[in-house]
Amino acid sequence: MQQGVDMQEQEQVNIDELYADARHWHVNTGGETIHAMRVPGRFRNFKWFASCLWLLYLIAPYIRWEGHQAILFNIPERQFHLFSITLWPQDIWMLSLVLILLAMTLFGVTAVAGRVWCGYFCFQTIWTDWFTWLEEKIEGTPVQRRKLDAAPWSLRKIRLKLFKHTLWLLISILTGVTFAAYFTDAFELWHSYLTFNAPQVAWVVVAVFVFGTYVFAGFMREQVCFWLCPYARIQSVMVDKDTVLPTYDEGRGEPRGKVRGKGSEGRGDCIDCRLCVGVCPTGVDIREGMQEGCITCGMCIDACDSIMDKVNRPRGLIRYASEKEMAGEVLPPLFRRPRVIAYSTIFLLAVGGIVYGLTHIPPVELSVVHARQPLYIQMSNGMIENKYTIKALNKTSADRHFQLRVEGAPGVHIVGDAGAGIVLESGKMVPFHVFLAAEPAALKGEKMPLRLVLESIEPPAIRMEYDSVFIGPARH
Ligand code: SF4
Ligand code: SF4
Numbered sequence: 001m002q003q004g005v006d007m008q009e010q011e012q013v014n015i016d017e018l019y020a021d022a023r024h025w026h027v028n029t030g031g032e033t034i035h036a037m038r039v040p041g042r043f044r045n046f047k048w049f050a051s052c053l054w055l056l057y058l059i060a061p062y063i064r065w066e067g068h069q070a071i072l073f074n075i076p077e078r079q080f081h082l083f084s085i086t087l088w089p090q091d092i093w094m095l096s097l098v099l100i101l102l103a104m105t106l107f108g109v110t111a112v113a114g115r116v117w118c119g120y121f122c123f124q125t126i127w128t129d130w131f132t133w134l135e136e137k138i139e140g141t142p143v144q145r146r147k148l149d150a151a152p153w154s155l156r157k158i159r160l161k162l163f164k165h166t167l168w169l170l171i172s173i174l175t176g177v178t179f180a181a182y183f184t185d186a187f188e189l190w191h192s193y194l195t196f197n198a199p200q201v202a203w204v205v206v207a208v209f210v211f212g213t214y215v216f217a218g219f220m221r222e223q224v225c226f227w228l229c230p231y232a233r234i235q236s237v238m239v240d241k242d243t244v245l246p247t248y249d250e251g252r253g254e255p256r257g258k259v260r261g262k263g264s265e266g267r268g269d270c271i272d273c274r275l276c277v278g279v280c281p282t283g284v285d286i287r288e289g290m291q292e293g294c295i296t297c298g299m300c301i302d303a304c305d306s307i308m309d310k311v312n313r314p315r316g317l318i319r320y321a322s323e324k325e326m327a328g329e330v331l332p333p334l335f336r337r338p339r340v341i342a343y344s345t346i347f348l349l350a351v352g353g354i355v356y357g358l359t360h361i362p363p364v365e366l367s368v369v370h371a372r373q374p375l376y377i378q379m380s381n382g383m384i385e386n387k388y389t390i391k392a393l394n395k396t397s398a399d400r401h402f403q404l405r406v407e408g409a410p411g412v413h414i415v416g417d418a419g420a421g422i423v424l425e426s427g428k429m430v431p432f433h434v435f436l437a438a439e440p441a442a443l444k445g446e447k448m449p450l451r452l453v454l455e456s457i458e459p460p461a462i463r464m465e466y467d468s469v470f471i472g473p474a475r476h
Contacts, residue, residue, distance in 0.1 A: 036278065
């Protein structure tokens, strides 16, 4: 019994030790609105640059390429257009490889540099950044915004809030319509929305996106990362002691204190100005250690560097560093880190598969089915005939003319002119039947292998082959 109590106490102590740091964490679980300051700096600039990459999302559906929309998921016709490339359901395995490639990129980057995706590239944090930038332009600094939120409703407050929410809604509408524009002609879609003739599904897609963007980026902000994002939940298993993360150099910063100069002997470099907390979009105090809410955006680094410049201390009190670096160890090179090697290997295999797929997409899909009922027909003139059902899909962007030939089976020929002047319309699957005929004496056995060749008549040269058999009567 006593032993049980001891074990319980021991367990309690261990748990207490384990969560000793966590008790100091400040994780806003939705009880307050965070109004973060904006401080110029290297990482702020990088974040703006990363934001600009998302402008491509807003522009891409309007780019035309060879007479059609450059990027288009044409679901009714089951085609995915990517500039000159058209992928069909048969090529869907390449999209799977793209997903694997993206996942490995995310895992690899997380292993090396933590949640940089969250901090700089994620649509949630980028859209939130745009929304809060507008909020600052309209309602003022964080202090002014907090005052405005707490103030009773007045004409000025209504005017500012109305203006802000109108702009947020406009961005949300643009985001939603842009998403829908990847699935149909972008210009026609805008026209159909503006004339209220859009199909029901288009209204539903836009409504979902407008609501999601407006609520997630305008109101929930960092709470989406905290409560809804699955990546935020699993990223902890991808980082290790070699992962570089925004880290407060405790040895240099502590003991912290506001007073500088006389009387500050023995103090660390941290002047306890709390600017690093004030700029944090998730409200984290990084000085308490790496925390669940940190999206590794580096804003606290810019903030602290600006303070260090002012107090004439070297920059880097908060910096991107790994746990090992902070402990004085040397960071191993990337190629000696097992996680990085594993993720990179899968990444390269996926890239290889995609490159192979893109360079080997057949311009025409050809399939041939030999008729089973009956396997052959003996005509009144003694000739043996076999029936074949041929399906040809022209995956190029133009209609093309083809001819069909038989190879590898001397004496077997196509009946009539079924093999000549075959027209394959762009993007259409054309099924047709052909009969092959042969003298019984030309047959070398019950089953004679042959090759059906579909060749383009005009340039560019396209040649598709399909191996089949010609079947005759059993020989005894
Ligand atoms: S603690 Fe620093 S790096 Fe982490 S989210 Fe806050 S500002 Fe960004
Ligand atoms: S910004 Fe730098 S100096 Fe100011 S409280 Fe944060 S760590 Fe300390």
